[in-house]
Amino acid sequence: MKAKSIFALLVVSLILASCGYEKSSITGWNYNDPDNGGFQKYPFEEQETGPNLVLIEGGTFTMGRVEQDFMYDWNNIPRRATVSSFYMDQTEISNFHWLEYLYWIKRVYGVDYPELYKKALPDTLVWRSKLAYNEPYVDYYLRHPGFRDYPVVGVNWLQASDFCSWRTDRVNEYILIREGIMNHYPDQIGEDNFNTDAYLSNQYNSGKRIEGLPNLNSTSSGYRNVRMEDGILLPKYRLPTEAEWEFAALGLIGNSVGERVVERRLYPWNGHAVRNPDEAYIGMMLANFKRGRGDNMGVAGKLNDNADITAPVFSYWPNDYGLYNMAANVSEWVMDVYRPLSFEDMDDFRPFRGNVFQTKERDNEGLLLDKYDIPIYDIPGLISYLQEFQQTAGNEFNDQEGELMSTLVEQAERANQLLNEDQKYEANIIIVEESIESIKGSDEMVKIAPTLLKDYSSYISERPGALRYREAKVEENIDRRNYKRSDNINFMDGDPKSHLDSPNWSSFESEERGETGFMYAYPGQGESASDFSSLINDQARVYKGASWNDRAYWMVPGTRRFLDERQSLSTLGFRCAMDRVGSPVGLGGSR
Numbered sequence: 001m002k003a004k005s006i007f008a009l010l011v012v013s014l015i016l017a018s019c020g021y022e023k024s025s026i027t028g029w030n031y032n033d034p035d036n037g038g039f040q041k042y043p044f045e046e047q048e049t050g051p052n053l054v055l056i057e058g059g060t061f062t063m064g065r066v067e068q069d070f071m072y073d074w075n076n077i078p079r080r081a082t083v084s085s086f087y088m089d090q091t092e093i094s095n096f097h098w099l100e101y102l103y104w105i106k107r108v109y110g111v112d113y114p115e116l117y118k119k120a121l122p123d124t125l126v127w128r129s130k131l132a133y134n135e136p137y138v139d140y141y142l143r144h145p146g147f148r149d150y151p152v153v154g155v156n157w158l159q160a161s162d163f164c165s166w167r168t169d170r171v172n173e174y175i176l177i178r179e180g181i182m183n184h185y186p187d188q189i190g191e192d193n194f195n196t197d198a199y200l201s202n203q204y205n206s207g208k209r210i211e212g213l214p215n216l217n218s219t220s221s222g223y224r225n226v227r228m229e230d231g232i233l234l235p236k237y238r239l240p241t242e243a244e245w246e247f248a249a250l251g252l253i254g255n256s257v258g259e260r261v262v263e264r265r266l267y268p269w270n271g272h273a274v275r276n277p278d279e280a281y282i283g284m285m286l287a288n289f290k291r292g293r294g295d296n297m298g299v300a301g302k303l304n305d306n307a308d309i310t311a312p313v314f315s316y317w318p319n320d321y322g323l324y325n326m327a328a329n330v331s332e333w334v335m336d337v338y339r340p341l342s343f344e345d346m347d348d349f350r351p352f353r354g355n356v357f358q359t360k361e362r363d364n365e366g367l368l369l370d371k372y373d374i375p376i377y378d379i380p381g382l383i384s385y386l387q388e389f390q391q392t393a394g395n396e397f398n399d400q401e402g403e404l405m406s407t408l409v410e411q412a413e414r415a416n417q418l419l420n421e422d423q424k425y426e427a428n429i430i431i432v433e434e435s436i437e438s439i440k441g442s443d444e445m446v447k448i449a450p451t452l453l454k455d456y457s458s459y460i461s462e463r464p465g466a467l468r469y470r471e472a473k474v475e476e477n478i479d480r481r482n483y484k485r486s487d488n489i490n491f492m493d494g495d496p497k498s499h500l501d502s503p504n505w506s507s508f509e510s511e512e513r514g515e516t517g518f519m520y521a522y523p524g525q526g527e528s529a530s531d532f533s534s535l536i537n538d539q540a541r542v543y544k545g546a547s548w549n550d551r552a553y554w555m556v557p558g559t560r561r562f563l564d565e566r567q568s569l570s571t572l573g574f575r576c577a578m579d580r581v582g583s584p585v586g587l588g589g590s591r
Contacts, residue, residue, distance in 0.1 A: 038216030044231040047581050050171055053087040054322045055586055056248045063243055063351070064343050066558040067266055075340040076558050081348050083247040085584035088240055089575035091313035091324045092151035092332065093163065095142055098122065101163055104170070112190050113375055113464065115436065115457035120162065122154035126570040137309065137570070149312040151330045151573040157239075157541040157565035158458070160333050160574040164237040167576060172196045172233045181226060183207050191373040191464035196236070198371045198467050200228060201360075239335040240577035241352045242342075242542050242560065249327070249545065249557035254320025267555055268319040268326045274552055276317070287316055287328035287555060289546050296548065309548050309570075327555040328546040330573035337489050338540040338562035345492040355488045359476070361468035369468045376462035377431045379419050383412045385455060393448075400445040404438065408452070411435045424470070431456075458566065489538045539565045547571030 021030035022041065031041040049055065061083070064076040102120055109116040127137035141147050142154070155163075173194040176182040185207025188194065198204045202225055215224040226232050240248070255263045255270065266272055269286055276284045285305040290296055298304030305311070311329055318324045336342070337354040346353055361369045386409050397405060411434050418427035436456065442449045471486035540562045546554035549571050553559065563569070 032216060034216045040216055042230045042232075046583065046586060047231075048175075048234060050087065050234050050237070050578055052089050052091065053576075053578060054090050055580065056083075056086050056088050056244070056321055057253060057586075058083045058085040058247070058580075058584055059252075061247050061250060061252055061261075062264075063246055064558045064560075065264075066556050067553060070553070073340065075342075076560055077343050078558070079343045079348070081243055081346075081351050083243050084350055085580040086240070086244055087578040087580060088244070088248050088321075088323060089577070090318070090322055092330060092573045092575050093160075094149050094313050095152050096148045098152040098155070098163070099143065101166060104166070108188050108193050109190065109463070115453065116375060116460060116463060118454050119457040119460050120159065122152060122159070123156075123568050124154055126154040126568055134570075141309075149314070150310045151313055151325075153310070153330060153570050153573050154568045155333075155573065156568040157333050157563075159568075160239060162463075163574075164239060164576050167237045168234070169194055169196050171237070172199075175232060175234065176226065179232065181208075181212060181232075191371065193465045195371065195465045195467065196233060198465060199225065200233075201368050201371075201467055203368070203371045203467065204465075235579040235581060237576045237578050239333055239574060241350070242334045242336040242544065243351045244577060245332065245334045245544050246557045248321055248323060249319070251319035251321045251323070251326075268323075268557065269317070274555070285316070287325070287546070288548050289328040289555060290549050290551055292551075307548060311548070326545065326557070328550065329548060331543045331545045331547045331550070331554070331561070331569075331571055333572065333574040334542050334544055336542040337538055338536060338542045338560075339493045340536070341493055353489065353491075353493075357472045357483065357486045357488070358469040359472050361470050371465055371467050372425075372462055373464050374425075374428060374432045375460045375464060376424070376428050376466075377456075378459045378461045379412060379415050379427055379431065382431070382456065382459050383409075383416055385459065386412060389452075389455075397448075398445055400443045401448050404442050404446050404449075404452075407438050408435055411438070425468075494538075535564075536562070541565045543572055 021033050023030055029039075030036050031039060059082065060080060062078050063081045065078045066076055069076070102117065105120050106117045122142060124138050124142055127134040127141065141150070142152070173182070177184050185194075188206065192206055194204055194207070212223045212225045213230065215222055249268050250265050251268055252261050252265060255261050255265065263270060267274070267286070271277065274286055274289070276282060276286055288305045288307045288311045291298070291304060295304075297306070297308040307315070307329075311325075313329075314324055315329065316325060319326055335354055336352060339345070339353060342353050343351075363369055386405070390405055390409075411430050415427040415430040415435075418424075418430070436453070439449050439452050439456070473486070474484050477484050541564070542560055542562050544557065544560060546552070546559075547569075554561075563572070
């Protein structure tokens with residue numbers, strides 16, 4: 001379908017229509033007939049493959065199998081699961097991909113909301129080590145063309161997710177331009193930028209050549225926006241789930257005969273060795289990892305993996321799905337929230353932990369609210385940040401800095417009160433128009449202002465131009481059996497029911513009992529749930545695979561680690577995935 005113009009298909013449809021309309025198999029009424037109300041059926045072959053994606057045909061596999069559990073974490077107990085077909089990037093996202101993203105953010109938001117550009121910047125300081133000279137990577141790794149095709153690092157989970165959302169909009173915008181439905185419109189500024197959800201909700205009107213596709217409904221205008229039913233726009237780019245990543249890394253499709261997997265795999269290739277056994281390439285490393293203590297690249301004149309840190313994203317041999325560097329190079333973020341016993345709790349079909357179900361915001365008449373025209377902040381997160389900032393600084397603030405901090409805390413608490421009253425937009429007006437301006441307009445003696453401005457940007461959760469969503473409410477799901485609460489991250493492992501036998505549970509107030517991470521709290525740290533802390537909470541995200549600085553153990557796809565979603569590493573990158581709709585094998589085929 002990619003090579004065909006939508007309008008060419010329409011011409012073919014009209015020619016066929018002149019010979020007779022296609023009829024409904026259940027009512028007998030004509031499709032695409034203006035005299036019958038104009039219900040339309042557009043030509044569709046199958047889902048278009050997005051840029052850099054490859055189809056991962058799904059199936060059943062044993063999830064969580066590792067060489068040995070020498071860490072004794074018991075967090076990857078093997079379990080049979082089924083993964084549906086999906087798409088995945090054949091390579092990690094590179095530095096140059098990220099520079100393209102940064103350029104767009106700066107061009108669109110740089111004048112009105114420069115903090116959005118700050119949020120998107122990777123943390124280049126992740127390369128620093130107290131007892132190593134890594135400053136060249138701090139200065140050059142992200143931007144120097146010598147590292148252009150190397151995987152981006154220093155990107156946290158939230159930034160990676162933002163990139164996926166941005167990529168969705170740019171790819172779908174390109175498709176509409178390619179098909180002649182929209183003009184190329186490079187002068188997008190602020191909230192006037194193409195957003196897929198906003199477009200589908202008729203809240204984006206810039207850059208159109210015509211009003212859209214022909215509308216055969218005689219009671220409406222002659223044209224309409226593209227709809228999801230037309231099969232033109234692609235599903236969203238996103239991070240892969242842990243199950244999807246592990247399944248794709250193993251690439252067992254290359255070892256299956258009929259319905260049998262004839263050889264299990266430890267790594268993304270056959271055998272138990274990490275060198276190529278083929279005669280033409282015998283002895284060459286199959287991935288970029290740390291072979292041993294002090295050995296990141298081998299001996300001069302015969303470098304074993306030809307990389308001291310990362311390697312270009314198209315290095316080494318792809319696995320049987322055509323995916324590069326699924327064993328090592330950089331570890332990769334996945335979508336899941338970490339829990340040690342997730343494999344025991346999750347469904348065996350499309351397993352995933354991290355669901356927070358949302359719905360579009362509507363007014364009293366049921367109409368969608370206008371898209372955001374300001375950045376939207378994680379206000380509870382900001383309050384926690386300000387408290388920690390004050391606690392860490394201690395008594396080091398001068399008078400002007402102390403006055404600014406008091407002002408910011410007061411503004412954040414006012415915003416949080418409005419947020420609790422379901423006035424999300426009004427709450428963010430305080431942050432955008434008062435808090436940010438308070439920081440920018442502070443006295444020259446306020447040396448903490450640049451740090452505050454940078455850190456505030458990391459708490460932006462939605463960009464201007466995005467459609468408004470909110471979490472689903474319990475009262476909206478009275479008749480549902482499959483879920484009630486919006487936030488299901490803690491379900492079966494940290495939810496109130498799981499806490500009943502926890503120590504001191506009865507001494508806490510009911511609203512404290514559901515607090516994130518209490519099930520894994522360190523004991524004896526306080527009198528209330530808020531005084532407990534834990535590395536395992538709803539902000540702990542899973543990452544998979546080995547990196548350039550890891551031993552071979554971590555190259556086994558079943559291994560898993562976790563990190564706070566706001567933190568980043570010099571060894572951690574990501575790649576995107578996309579849902580597959582329709583046939584799991586492509587071209588509408590079946591087996």
